[in-house]
Ligand SMILES: Nc1ncnc2c1ncn2[C@@H]1O[C@H](COP(=O)(O)OP(=O)(O)OP(=O)(O)O)[C@@H](O)[C@H]1O
């Protein structure tokens with residue numbers, strides 16, 4: 001396999017006609033504290049890679065059942081590897097966030113008008129993947145004007161984001177866990193279909209139980225336990 005990209009939390013390999021994502025034990029955050037919105041590796045936790053992959057597989061299988069298109073092919077948990085269909089990203093990559101409660105960067109930006117933890121109705125925001133500029137939020141008009149995504153594609157992205165986030169939220173709710181927000185990535189396959197790519201692990205979302213924030217590993221254990 002040929003290494004084509006080494007990211008913060010995963011390495012990407014090319015293997016014949018597919019990609020292999022290798023999940024590392026690195027987690028985003030700052031000074032040892034986890035933050036799904038951070039642009040640096042904040043801590044390394046043994047087993048984080050495999051746990052993140054397990055939860056990712058759990059959700060991608062649920063999405064398959066729901067008929068939602070993703071890049072997922074299969075996974076080898078022991079090797080912490082997931083095989084996926086290669087996709088091309090929009091521009092140099094977007095992150096799509098779906099929010100059910102006001103926390104994180106939403107609160108930092110709109111704190112003048114929003115209260116912490118205020119309910120939000122599956123509110124969708126897009127940000128540019130641009131570490132140097134702290135992943136700025138971008139509007140649908142700006143996405144079209146800059147040639148990144150047209151309005152029709154934006155609507156599709158928003159619809160997919162709300163559907164996918166709804167699936168995740170419902171699965172968490174079965175374990176009495178509340179989803180506050182989640183970050184997704186999308187790409188286009190060769191035939192132009194827009195699909196969910198990357199991962200859905202504890203590192204991509206904020207989840208709470210009885211008003212207590214759950215660390216990614218704790219969330220992954222809870223979600224995958226048979227109880
Ligand atoms: N199916 C796919 N096709 C192409 N690229 C993909 C696919 N799935 C995930 N990726 C990309 O692989 C990389 C995974 O690595 P990782 O998540 O560690 O990146 P990162 O450090 O977060 O960097 P980035 O800021 O690019 O996300 C991401 O850039 C992601 O966009």
Ligand SMILES: [Mg+2]
Pocket residue numbers: 007009198
């Ligand atoms: Mg990433």
